[in-house]
Amino acid sequence: MTPAVNEGRGYPLRLLVLFAFALTLALIWLVLPLERGAAWALTIVGTLAACAMLAWRTRQLAHASAQNAQVLAALGTVISAIPDGMHTSMPLVLLTGDGLAALFDRDDTARLAWVGNGAIWLRVDEPNALPRLAAAVKQWRDGRAPDGVVLSVAPALHANADALAQKLRLVRQAMADASRLLGTRLPGYVAVYQRLAGRGPIALVTRDHVTDAPQWYGVASPTLLDGTSAFESAVRAAEGAVQETSRVRDAVARTARSAGIALIVDWTQRVVMGTLLDRQQPAAPWPLHGAGWIDCGPASGPDSPWEREVELRTKVAPAPIAASPLPWPLPQPLIESMPVQRQTAPRMAALGHALALLACAAAVAFWGTAKNNEVLLTKIDADLTRFRAIPSEHDAAKRDALASLVADRDQLDRYARTGVPLRLSFGMYHGAELIVPLNHAIASYAPPAPPPAVVTLDSMSLFDSGKAQLKAGSTRAMVGALEMIKAHAGKRILVAGHTDNVGDPASNLRLSVARAAAVRDWLVDASGLSTTQFAIQGYGDTRPIADNDTQEGRARNRRVEITLVPDAAKQAPSAQ
Template sequence: MKSDLPVLTPAPTRAPASGRASYLGLGYPFRLMVTLAAMLALAVIWLVARPGPGMAWLLTGVIAIAALLLIYLRTWMLWRARGRSADVLAALGAATADIPVRLRTRMPLVLVTGDDLAALFHRPDGERFAHVGDGAIWVRADRPQDLPRLAVALRQWRDGRAPDGVVLSVVPGRYPDADALAQSLRIARQAVADAARRLGSRPLPGYVAIYQRLTSAPADLATPQWYGVSSAQRITDAQRFESMIRAAESDAQAAPNAPVALARVAALASIVGWTQRTVIHALTDRQQPATPWALFGAGWIDCGPVAGARNPWTREVEMQTRVQRAQAAATPAPWPLPEPLIEALPQRHWMSPRRTALAHALALLACAAAFAFFFSANNNNALLARIGANLGRYSTIPAAHDAARRDALQALVADRDELDRYARLGVPLHLSFGMYRGISAMPLLNDAIASYLPPPAPPAVVTLDSMSLFDSGKAKLKDGSTRAMVHALEMIKARPDKRILVAGYTDNVGSPRSNRALSTARAEAVRDWLIDASGIPATQFAIQGYGDTRPIADNDTEAGRAKNRRVEITLVPDAPQA
């Protein structure tokens, strides 16, 4: 931050080289950023979030339409802005042809508006729209009302960087009275406020340059001397101007032409006070409707046109001293630009559009990563919740309900195969990002699957027709009946470790007691034959006579009674070994 400069002396300026250069910067890649945002959103939706197909396509359509609409609106706005600013950008390109593209954003750029801009921007080859000095780029705004449009065009020309300040040129000799000057100041103040609003930023730093002949001696513009204050902070008090006047008095006493220098200092003290009361007050008064202008500097120079009889400052001097000032000769053009005023120009934060786009791209990637982490965590929670629900359902199904238990087991096997596939081939994107926890469920699934025991096989039963084995009412095997028991013998030999139950049944003809005795005797006869034929110990056999208590058909018919007269040989699967 620079301190106040009591006496300001500018360095020599140089004229811009001829030629023409590109005047359109790359600017902020808005369409590229919209495309990137849309692609990241779609990637998160389809690869990580993975909603239902209907919802995914709906979101895709909404994002695509929104992106296309934003790109269209942005393109239309740029086309419209470039059309409105084409003349300004062309003039800037011609005036700053020798400035590298990157330097235009690094050099301060100051808008100049107010009085006698033709004299300030006059050059041997004619008037210029812009002037490139050693310390800044100066751009003229012939009408204060043009400031908003020029400010927007310059921001576009400088790749998004707004102008660094506005200099208001005030030539008291051009105004017939104080009211005309006040009206001009109000217009300038309103224009600066409108420009800041169009730029969407805080008020632009302001500087006031007063061009007024202070003495009747010829002005030496070879080394023009500015008197004023330039600060990196807003000017809020008058003490800085007083210190500047005292410094000017000290310099004047040591000057070679002391009488002229002292007269200039006396006039300077008068015009500084007038500037504070008339100009600065009008620009910063909070009672005015427009936003107060933030002033960071004010300067005066013994330069200007012939002062009229009703010059506002001359009229004030006459009213206070009753002495009419001597007329001084007008200063020939070009008049010096107030370059010393902006030496302490406050630094305004700015980032190039490419860096801004890079920062925004990183922010978009960070947002996409955050959403990816969020959805991946949700997907992993859903996976574990599904596996836990399947394990819980399997554990609550009784072993007797084998069909339901097998269905639940199939779900566990599918879950185990899914986790095994992830372990072999890699975790899919929607479960990754360090959130995958499915490996912890593998032991639980393996234990549950291994705990399944199929139900015992149903007993093997061979049913023999009693009439093919025995005569009616008899319990002795008939000759040739053993051929009917060959199948039962083969079954018993195939499973020698099983217990064999031989049960006899009759129809309802006869008394229940005789029927039960007959059925038991027939079962004993079949058992004895099987023991002899198989060599299996008798302890592995059991007999049972049920008589007519367990019919399998209707005893009212001959066919039904024939079915009920039977002997059943059953292998009991859970019998202990002999």
């Protein structure tokens, strides 16, 4: 099995981006109440954002795969004998710091990873590589981050305390960067490898045999440890373990071992933890979950920080101590109390995020459909209100409002027959309830009565006998005709004059024309209409409506008739 950094086994971010983009397009074009220009603008912005995120993710995966190929290939080689799936269930620990070659060079083979002691151990030679490798491990383990980071400290490998503090600060910064990159705080442990002064390892007697294997002393917890109290309990536990497990007859050796453990714990607290836990540093403090010490490590000489510490505290220069045989034991006891990760597999997390996106899209869709329905109902209500507010005398405006009602009713009928569109659905549509009031309003329209064909004015009330000038006060007789003309401003007006048969016919014809012109001029001034809308005609005595042999008949024949006719230009289409 050869692991690889790819999105197929990890979090499918690109697939999720495409899903979110599809949801966005559906909302923009099918649901949201947007103008066409705004919809296109949002579509372009969303497309550019999705393409940028896909390109960034693709580049990130390719870069991570290229950088971590060697380590991940080593992991694949090491765990090839492990059943499939165990790489996510076994604890995986990143080990950095001192003495990595002595810890990983097993079976005369240099290794980058090791499976043993109940965990997968991954070697991190450079502290700066810790964040990158932690992210690669998380991707390789289907979204499960490393279970912890162990810092190995071998005091004998450092020339002075300042150089050790500088390296500890680098590791602390790398740990903070890794936790920030992963989005979770990784548990941290410190393993100190130091040969204690004067003696070899204490022989431990079990029921079956005696073993000379070096033992770990320390403390570990699933929760964060407080430095001072944790180290005090570690010293007491270590001294007690030495007294209880040791069966050697040399009491001096036991006493020396207890004193050595107390010294190394105190030194670790002041020098190592003083740097890792100092809150004055810019990086986050080391998330301490455990610390352990073992009587194992490199050769110790008089120039190491530890030896100088012993000489300062005891006033006795310790003798040089030989290096422990390789390989050094891995700090397995430290991780036995490792906190259990409760992480969701990346594909399950992606499914949850997809459902969350779907829920957000549904919420936006509900809002959009509610808004669309509100706009529809508001428009129909406004059309109904406008139609009812227009008096029947204003027939042109009434008919325009009626056309809007008919369009609204036809739209609602179409929805009832073919189905409600998505932008109005989701249970928000109530337009069917408005069909009945629309039909009632449409049925309530009654066209106005047709205008009178002819308005007849008595010439004797307008003119003196034989005259064509309007008499004073005669305009009152034409007020009715004026109101009719204003109410039908789109009509043309024909003003015709008539006389009786008394007198010369030619004179009567000229008089009828002159009287029609006088009435026309007054109507033009009073109505404000153009002269081109009026026509005059004189008929003289040629069109009597009564018998000219009687006085009453001649009075009826002396008249001016005002007739409203449709404009010829407006009648042409209907005539055609």
